[in-house]
Amino acid sequence: MGRERVKLEAALLLAPLLLFIATSFVAPIAAMLWRGVSDMEVPRAFPRTLAALADWDGRNLPGDQVFAALADELVAARAAGTLNAAAGRLNSDTPGLRTVVFTTARRLARGVEGSPRAAILAADPAWGEVETWGALRRAGATPTDTHLLAALDLRRSADGTITSVPEEQRVFRAVALRTVWIGLLVTLLCLVLGYPLAAALVFVPRRLFGLLLFAVLLPFWTSLIVRTAAWMVLLAREGIINQAFLALGLVVEPVQMLFTRTAVLVAMVHILLPFMVLPLYAVMRQIPRAQLRAAASLGAGPVAQLVRVWLPQTLPGVGAGALMVFIQAIGFYVTPALIGGGADQMLPYFIGFYATQTVNWGLAAALSILLLVGTLLILALFGRFLSLAQFRAA
Amino acid sequence: MTDPLVRFDHVAKSYDRATLVIPDLSFEVGRGEFLTLLGPSGSGKTTTLMMLAGFEAPDRGRILVEGRDIVRVPAHKRNIGVVFQSYALFPHLTVAQNVAFPLSVRGRPRAEIAERVTSALAMVRLEGLADRRPAQLSGGQQQRVALARALVFQPKLVLMDEPLGALDKQLRTELQAEIRRLHRELGVTIVYVTHDQEEALALSDRIAVFNEGRIRQIGPPQTLYDHPRDPFVASFIGENNRLEGEVVGRDEDGRLAVRLAEGAVVWAEPVDVPPSTRRVLLSVRPERIALAHAEAEDFGAEALAASVVETMFLGDHVRVRVRLADGSLVTVKRPAYPLDARLKPGARVALAWSAKHAIAFPADKADSGRPLVAGHA
Ligand SMILES: Nc1ncnc2c1ncn2[C@@H]1O[C@H](COP(=O)(O)OP(=O)(O)OP(=O)(O)O)[C@@H](O)[C@H]1O
Ligand SMILES: [Mg+2]
DSSP states (O other): OHHHHHHHHHHHHHHHHHHHHIIIIIHHHHHHHHHHTOOOHHHHHOHHHHHHHTTOOSSSOOOHHHHHHHHHHHHHHHHHTOHHHHHHHHHHHSTTHHHHHHHHHHHHHTOOOSOHHHHHHHHOGGGGSHHHHHHHHHHHOSSOOHHHHHHTTEEEOTTSOEEEOOGGGOOHHHHHHHHHHHHHHHHHHHHHHHHHHHHHHHHSOHHHHHHHHHHHHGGGGSOHHHHHHHHHHHHSTTSHHHHHHHHHTSOSSOOOOTTSHHHHHHHHHHHHHHHHHHHHHHHHHTSOHHHHHHHHHTTOOHHHIIIIIIHHHHHHHHHHHHHHHHHHHTTOOHHHHHHOOGGGOOHHHHHHHHHHTSOOHHHHHHHHHHHHHHHHHHHHHHHHHHHHHHHHHO | OOSOSEEEEEEEEESSSSSEEEEEEEEEEOTTOEEEEEOSTTSSHHHHHHHHHTSSOOSEEEEEETTEEOTTSOGGGSOEEEEOTTOOOOTTSOHHHHHHHHHHHTTOOHHHHHHHHHHHHHHTTOGGGTTSOGGGSOHHHHHHHHHHHHHTTOOSEEEEESTTTTSOHHHHHHHHHHHHHHHHHHOOEEEEEESOHHHHHHHOSEEEEEETTEEEEEEOHHHHHHSOSSHHHHHHSSOOEEEEEEEEEEOTTSOEEEEETTSOEEEEEESSOOTTOOEEEEEEOGGGOEEESSOHHHHOTTOEEEEEEEEEEOSSEEEEEEEETTSOEEEEEEEOOGGGGGOOTTOEEEEEOOGGGEEEEEGGGTTOOOOOOOSOO
């Protein structure tokens, strides 16, 4: 009974935080993700047509009541201004449908002669093909996989099978690969630089330790944008590094450093290095020094002590650090956007691009889902490996 | 010692270049001997052991093993087994891999390693646990693994720094017997560190009593117990009553007549008491004191009168605390009798001891052991 009360009190104390997380974090993300699997434009313009199409067999042309609903809604949507978005959405599914929709709506608006079916078929012969109706029904379906497929450079053809988009239209597979590649490179560089640094933190004398730790933590005290901007200043054509090179006579004209892959890697490694060093340091600090002594007394020289006793026990730290760095790296937006070239942009850049430039929220959301699922997958995989390694170390 | 395995030759050590934690240390360890370094916390036992193991370098002096100075030999080439208080097992390796470690860094063939690991584990009675990890073992089992690991490569010399310090009393007794057995069966030389004097008495061939970086006395347990060379050893090994007194005479065998503060005159064996000394400190073991429920005069000429302060019944014996006329307290330990019920607080009793069980030290030696400062050297 007393314990129940304690639990209740604890829950009440946490309630404001949970509420905050739910409204400011979970709900917006869920809403965003929902956009990745839903379509708003077409259902908003043609609600009755879609309802009538629900039990269409998909092989023959639909029945008269579907034509009637479409005729009404085309005219209504044209008047209400919702037609544009719907036509755009249909066009991204089947190129050319925008014209079909607009032509038909314009003709019908002038007046319908005879049956709606005849009028529509007369307005544009495309309505005589099942493909057109298929596209209409697809664009109205929720949940839909259209955006998710697009995020993987895939699409559904009229008969519903999934195929790759033509070679020249493919973008996202290359972007995804590039994202993973840059993430891996950054992680590897952070490991190569961070491992000796963390080891130094453990082994240096007390006085040096404070200085080193200060240097490691320093980047945490300035914002990410400031640090990125600092790199822009350093790497620019007229920047400090180029001027120094010129002054020293190392180069005869400024080197292009900004907007290159190297610049992106340098800045990202600089920003993410502490996330590698700190977990490593935490693990290394816990390895008792007596173990190295024990190894020495058993006949292990300095190299054997490090390789056979010390290194294996630091692996959980390597895993944790690599995970932290990699997951953050594949989500990097500002740094590549500011100091990378067009070929250095990663998934987050395209999410931003579709969300703000072309207002294709569906695709932006689908790309977000791709990134999120990828991250969770890596987390789950590494999580297994990590807990295993920790179990062994414990 | 004719052919010692280990010899410390005027070794000095400081950690901070100012304070000598070991000012000048010389001693020897015989082949196959079990030598225990015993002393209070901070007396330099671990430092001595670490210099022998090669983890600390002496500032001065030589450390010889089989006649060869090893001061410049790195730890991993000394071939000395070390057992740490914290066990220092490798958590990422199984029990078998831990024990195999010294053989595998020496590049022994696989088959030989397997065979020797098996027999080493059998030796410490851990046959069934070869595939466990250290975290899955009890403290006692972990220390057995550490023992097996330090012995499996057959070093001539094994160092143990409070190996049982982290274990409870029963396990400690059990493992003491085990270490004793291994020492006997393997004929290995062991230098053992503890600050538990009972453990030192139980295990050792010889004990070196440390205080403030110096060996106060080194010898077999019985000698240290019966013939301590100074008051520090007398009170550090076993229990001792200390009584102050004044020399009032000497007999022809050199024994001293000492007048105690409470007035009575008793006889005592002097240890390094110069003829001019007047004030001495008597050391008498509680179990050497006879106690009678009687008036002192009835008990004998040298008997002291006292009154009981408290009596503690401890199963096999009783401890009686009594107060002498001048107020000083004396502890008496003796087998339990039914009549002890009469030893109530306030009861009048008589104490006496044989002259050979009272040891007299010069009183000014009692507080020797000042901080040792380097720089005068
Ligand atoms: N690494 C070190 N740096 C500086 N001083 C040390 C170091 N190790 C030990 N000392 C000092 O040297 C002296 C002897 O220490 P040592 O560890 O040898 O004592 P010990 O007899 O083993 O004590 P304990 O029974 O507590 O283990 C102590 O005064 C201690 O403070
Ligand atoms: Mg110690």
